[in-house]
Amino acid sequence: MKAVILAGGKGTRLRPLTSNIPKPIAQIVNTPMIVHTINLLKKHGFDDIIITIGYLGNQIEDLLRDGKDLGVNITYFKEYFPLGTAGALKFLEEQFNETFLVISSDIITDLNLKEMYEFHKSNESTATIALTTAEIPVAYGIVVTDENLRITKFLEKPGWSQIFSDKINAGIYILEPDVLQFISKGEKFDFSKQLFPKLLEENFPMYGFTMNCYWLDIGENTKYVQANHDVLAKRISLDHLGKEIKESVWIGDETEISPSASLWGPCIIGKNCKIGDNTTIDRLSVIGNNVHIGKNAQIKRSVILNDATIRDDAFIENNVIICPRTEIGEGAKVMAGSVIGEDCHIGEHSVIKHNIKIWPNKEIEPGSFINMNLKHGTYVKKSLFGPYGITGLVNYEFTPEKMTKLGSAIGTYFGAGSKVFIGRDTMLMSRMMKRAVITGLMSTGVEVYNVEALPLPILKYVTILNGGRAGIMLKVPYAEINSINIKIFENDGIELSPKAAKKIEGIFFKENIRRVEPNQIRDIIPFKMAYEQYLEKIMAFINSSIIEKRKPKVVIDCGNGAGSLIAPQIFQKLGCEVISLNTLETPAPLKTFSPYTEALSNLSKTVKVLNADFGFLLNEDAGRVIFVDEKGEILEGDTTVSIFTKIRLQEKGGGKVAVPVHTSNIIEQVADEYNGTVIRTKSGNRPLLVAVQENNTIFGGEETGGFVIPDFQVLRDGILAAAYLTEYLVKKEKVLSELTKAIPPFFMAKEVVPCPITIRGKVMLNLIEEAYYFNFNTLDGIKMFFEDYGWVLIKPSAMDDSFEIYAEGRNKKEATLIARHWIDEINNLIHEIETGM
Incomplete structure (x- = not known):
């Protein structure tokens, strides 16, 4: 006899379980749902099967092929666009010359199909619908029958006031070929909404076959887990669970289980699995094929699918789904009701909170605490x-x-x-x-x-x-x-x-x-007074009268950032002739500067062409600034730090200045000449400001353009720094290139060496051993000083899996050689650690 399995749906509500597979091949106790359906059909004499496929349907074809391995004959009909539950049958009309069965792939049941077929024939029915009951029938289509079980009414997802029956459509139909005449070809057509109401309208005999057996619509993840639990609890009779090594504990071939592991039935463990020492597999747990579970792990009432890995001390709480090829790290916890998609890696000691869904291909950083669904992106950090x-x-x-x-x-x-x-x-x-x-x-x-x-x-x-x-x-x-x-x-x-x-x-x-x-x-x-309050402060701090007399020409590149809203106006009020670039008055896409290369080149050309006194570029929030002198030369970061250090020490008659650990030693030379003391800080936004505040310094600066003038405020302020420099140049009647020329030459090199985060700590320990041959400090990374001249700083990057290397030498070649030497050292250490050599 012929049967049709409807398998074209997308299984959206089951995602991320069905993100990369069609719903019918999701496994129930280690066997695809559709195979359970085929076994049921075959058991009751339906061995000529047509499967309608759509979303990822090729995976169903690859799995089942022609059906011979299952003892049936299978052909396929592919829906290239959605045809509804009944639309595909119109294309198959010529294949049906006798009674046939239709069954949804979304359900799992042990219904006696042969008995339903006989009921259909004995009542000379045109269409027989399997009926079951539901506690909340409003979520389904209601079917009303008379005392002879002839169908008299359909109600599609009624309100509570319309509940005249608790019988619902179970998604299994036995049909006569006559019904196909009412289906429109090539159009979306539905059994419950269109075909069955039409048959009722035409007064065709339709009957409801009451099910007295197990039935479950697997429409969401909780139902999917429930189906697995119900099979193990023998609420439904399914064959081929595997070898039963003790009561209700089924084990597949080639599986190795530690003698100290605890297995509590009912549970099932698939083929070629490894279960480690002192691990507990609790009741109602399903372990797929090729699953490796480490020592001291706990699996409670959950479904672990094929090729997953559960590391030592991991804890999988109730009703969790772990999808294929996903790894749960050592000591990680996945709390009740969560679903982890395919090919994810949950870092060690991470916690996945209750009822969280994580879509495929996610990398969760060790120690993370995940309490929100993760659908987009690939890498998830443990911290905000x-x-x-x-x-x-x-x-x-x-x-x-x-x-x-x-x-x-x-x-x-x-x-x-x-x-x-x-x-x-x-x-x-x-x-x-x-x-x-x-x-x-x-x-x-x-x-x-x-x-x-x-x-x-x-x-x-x-x-x-x-x-x-x-x-x-x-x-x-x-x-x-x-x-x-x-x-x-x-x-x-x-x-x-x-x-x-x-x-x-x-x-x-x-x-x-x-x-x-x-x-x-x-x-x-x-709050509307922000600009007025800041402008009042800066006009009081900067001597605008001397600037106004000189009227320097300044080119300001605002980078289409927030500085556009005030920087040009401030410099005009200070008495400058202002040429503005990249302001919001000329909207443009936000640029990606790395590091501001294109913008600085344009700024340099503009300064020269317009014969400006100097120019500067503000970053997006105007906290940082890069300068260009009157010749169009772009000032290096440490050069600008040295210039500001010199100006501040001259004006204050000495004092303390704060700079990051990787700043050139030229700062010490400048400070020594002007009675100054240099305080070195860690890198990052906060350390420099804390050092300025706690040490009562007169200046703080870094090569990335962050300059702090504490007399104004203990904050990086690109607008203030530029205004302060303008005042100094006018007051001293100098041009910016003169200030640059007065700073002794220095030679720096900066490199980046990729290093896996898992071995970064071991590399650092080895580098510390080498550092003992030199003078060194560990303020931020490892900074080694050489006897004749120069130094190298090696620090783990805060941004990615790499080391940053800063080096200084007597000339550019020497600085480059120092950096390259330590690149080779780090690469050698990485190789030794990874290979064990």
């Missing part, structure tokens, strides 16, 4: 904060929902009633994300001051001036134009300490959010 705040892809890593939650976590940390200033750059993405953060802040009772679009230094200044408890800046980084960067700072304008950042992460990931009562929610306060 990086070296430069919080950064992630918009609408992928950071959605508005996630940003609202972040706002709630920040608000919980600072507390209800706190005064928080929030600003952004000029990009639409930033505006969208800022509004989401504000919503979260308000939910925790924070008083939000909305400062809108402005540069970061100005936001920090007005936060401090107006008694803010904290500030938040959202911007789009130049180098990652599809990302959002969030900086959070406290009432001194300095970014959060690592301790504070960890607390906010803990609140965010553990969802320890304290929301207030509705009557405690505070209003959003628009």
